[in-house]
Amino acid sequence: MALPSDPAPAKRTRRSPDALRTQILDAASELFLREGYANTSIDAVIERVGGSKRAIYSHFGGKEDLFAAMVAGLSEQALEAIPEANERAEEDVRASLVDFARAIMRILMDPRTIALYRLVVSESGRMPGLAESFLRYGPGRATSGLTRLLERWANSGLLDVHDPKQAAEHFIGMLRDDSHLEVVLGVRKPLGERAQRSRVERVVHIFLDGVAVK
Amino acid sequence: MALPSDPAPAKRTRRSPDALRTQILDAASELFLREGYANTSIDAVIERVGGSKRAIYSHFGGKEDLFAAMVAGLSEQALEAIPEANERAEEDVRASLVDFARAIMRILMDPRTIALYRLVVSESGRMPGLAESFLRYGPGRATSGLTRLLERWANSGLLDVHDPKQAAEHFIGMLRDDSHLEVVLGVRKPLGERAQRSRVERVVHIFLDGVAVK
DNA sequence: GTCTATATTGCGATAGAC
DNA sequence: GTCTATCGCAATATAGAC
Known part of the structure; x- marks a missing residue:
């Protein structure tokens, strides 16, 4: 769905909170669906999205909540x-x-x-x-x-x-x-x-x- | 549940191979169904049946095979x-x-x-x-x-x-x-x-x- | 038992929106 | 400038592997 963080995380423009949320959900969906719940780590999700793990916790609360939202x-x-x-x-x-x-x-x-x-x-x-x-x-x-x-x-x-x-x-x-x-x-x-x-x-x-x- | 083990010409101590197999399957069924695959250990199964772990491996081959048989x-x-x-x-x-x-x-x-x-x-x-x-x-x-x-x-x-x-x-x-x-x-x-x-x-x-x- | 992987949290720094 | 969201990194906790 969302744009892949191109060559590098764009420094100039910041993602909107909404875009970040969506990107996290997209990455999480892909990983959860392919690898299953246990085999998907928070790190793996954040690696695809860029940024800090903190983003997941502040947006969703935790891994289970991210899964539920997905x-x-x-x-x-x-x-x-x-x-x-x-x-x-x-x-x-x-x-x-x-x-x-x-x-x-x-x-x-x-x-x-x-x-x-x-x-x-x-x-x-x-x-x-x-x-x-x-x-x-x-x-x-x-x-x-x-x-x-x-x-x-x-x-x-x-x-x-x-x-x-x-x-x-x-x-x-x-x-x-x-x-x-x-x-x-x-x-x-x-x-x-x-x-x-x-x-x-x-x-x-x-x-x-x-x-x-x- | 399956074959009644009573009329088996069991000696004083030894169960017939068939009865043992049945007992293992029964115990495994109960545990697998209640606890799931990962949360059920071979040890837990053997604990209910008595005997040695060897019995499971010789009868079924391994945990996955026991599960499949169940x-x-x-x-x-x-x-x-x-x-x-x-x-x-x-x-x-x-x-x-x-x-x-x-x-x-x-x-x-x-x-x-x-x-x-x-x-x-x-x-x-x-x-x-x-x-x-x-x-x-x-x-x-x-x-x-x-x-x-x-x-x-x-x-x-x-x-x-x-x-x-x-x-x-x-x-x-x-x-x-x-x-x-x-x-x-x-x-x-x-x-x-x-x-x-x-x-x-x-x-x-x-x-x-x-x-x-x- | 040790050790590794990983979920979770803490917090100062920073970049952009206003 | 202030303010908020996010970042980066580090620390803690814990479950599971070996």
Whole structure:
């Protein structure tokens, strides 16, 4: 994201506190995601950013807090890609669901998201509060976004859902199935564009129409 | 848990090799699941079982191999609870799916399975092969079991599924949704019997009938 | 046991914003 | 000029490796 501290830390112009904060977060994200929590040192982060370790402590409080800030930031950032409920949604339920599912699928298969997921599962036992903020900024936003869509369609009589939140969770669960787990566990590469599309079609079809022969 | 060691023709002093192996696995499971991989020492395992460290190395090879054996064993053991495809399946698709889903749901919400899942996600990066055996003995068996059921129903013209394996993955994904993730991350307790039933009903309903208004 | 790595803190110096 | 954030460096603490 931010500019790499070019040849040398520019003497003339000073970074804004905000820029420093962002640069620290970017460097920390990269290292945490690649090396894991324990294998990433404060020194390694600061080495990439320049300046003093003090900056991290005054901005974030400590290593755990830096990690937590990174998790929240990345979760939020990832979810920016989901389409907002818009007017078109009212018109074509199926197409809107496909749009939504594609966005979620892309996020789920993004290597950064995968690494983040692994990291959160690994470290949430040790860090109370980490899981909450991850869920709130990440998966929770996806679910609540879809929940609102389902509610609207249910109110319009287009869908028959009694518990929109639960239905949203099930829908997203279909997207985060074994194929996702296999990627998380590193036994297969993330699905490509084509496979993603194909799975999204099936999921939307099952969700809307079911598989029972009528 | 596994083989009962009572009827073993154990001499006064010596356990059968098989019983020793089982006892080591049981002790290791408990410690690994509760304390994690790094926080469990070979000494701690041996302390519970008695005997010498040598036993672990001759039976399993080393700490990682013991861990891998435990993961494979627990995965396999957990999956024993899923109902085999039987004759009744042919009769009532819906009831059979509910049975199947209930079994899977119970497994997913079992604290041991939850701990195992966390552990596998945490350690699979470090241990090549761990993820494969976990998937093969655990989730893979669930998926393949359901896949066979779906194939039969599809062949009988009861269901309209073109890719039974993918459909099975989506079905199980609905059961392993955000509510499961929240339990894995420790932000909520496992769903109780009642909530499990309720979710299973919804999942089967969505899967068979869909939510679109006809 | 020693020793190394690393998280954390203390504090005077300094550079830029105002 | 003052003021604040940051820097640079050093010191402390501690957990884990060996």
